[in-house]
Amino acid sequence: MDNSYAPGVRRDDGERGSTLPFVLVCWLVAALMAFGAIAASDAFLEQQEVQSVCDGAALAAANRTAEDLVYARGVGDSLPLTRAAAQAAVADQLADGGTALDSWSAETDGAEVTVRCTRHVEIAFGWLFLGGEPLERTTTASARAPTLP
Numbered sequence: 817m818d819n820s821y822a823p824g825v826r827r828d829d830g831e832r833g834s835t836l837p838f839v840l841v842c843w844l845v846a847a848l849m850a851f852g853a854i855a856a857s858d859a860f861l862e863q864q865e866v867q868s869v870c871d872g873a874a875l876a877a878a879n880r881t882a883e884d885l886v887y888a889r890g891v892g893d894s895l896p897l898t899r900a901a902a903q904a905a906v907a908d909q910l911a912d913g914g915t916a917l918d919s920w921s922a923e924t925d926g927a928e929v930t931v932r933c934t935r936h937v938e939i940a941f942g943w944l945f946l947g948g949e950p951l952e953r954t955t956t957a958s959a960r961a962p963t964l965p
Contacts, residue, residue, distance in 0.1 A: 851941045858939040863953050869915045870933035870957040873906040877922055877929040878959035880905035895961040897924045906931055928960040 878897065885896035902922040910917060919934045936950035 851944060855939050855941045855945050859937075859951055859953075862935075862937045862939065862951070863955070865915065866917070866933055866935050866953045867955040867957070869910070869913055869917065870920075870931050870955045871959075872913060873909045873920070873922070873933065874929055874931040874957035874959035876909035877902040877905040877924070877931060878961040881961065896926055897929055897961070898926075899924050902929045902931075928958055930956060930958045932956045 878895075880897070880901045881895040882898040882901050885898070889896065899922070902924045906920060906922045910920065915935075917933050917935050921932045923930050932954065933956075934952060934954045936952050939946070939951050942948065942951065
């Protein structure tokens with residue numbers, strides 16, 4: 817009769833303590849998932865902020881009409897825009913907004929303005945996932961100033 821499973825008798829076959837590494841690995845994976853979720857949320861919110869700033873700059877540029885062109889050609893289905901006026905409007909909007917960008921550009925085809933904004937941001941746990949490097953957030957926004965017929 818084998819009494820190795822009898823109450824009070826201990827079996828020592830080398831499996832004692834083997835759950836501790838498993839539990840530690842599970843906790844490590846859970847912590848990395850939590851840190852990753854926090855970092856991803858922070859990156860998403862930073863992207864939203866840069867997009868908001870870029871949208872506002874594009875709207876400001878679309879509302880800056882080239883008055884000399886309006887007087888020369890009149891108003892068609894949209895207000896005429898120039899690159900210089902668009903860039904000046906974007907610069908004014910960004911100066912008033914208070915959100916610093918690392919770079920931006922404004923281009924126009926004469927009727928629509930496209931603004932591209934870039935900012936490098938530090939995110940939560942960036943030292944873990946990005947090696948301490950800042951994350952680049954770049955957005956593009958376009959706006960057109962239509963006129964009523």
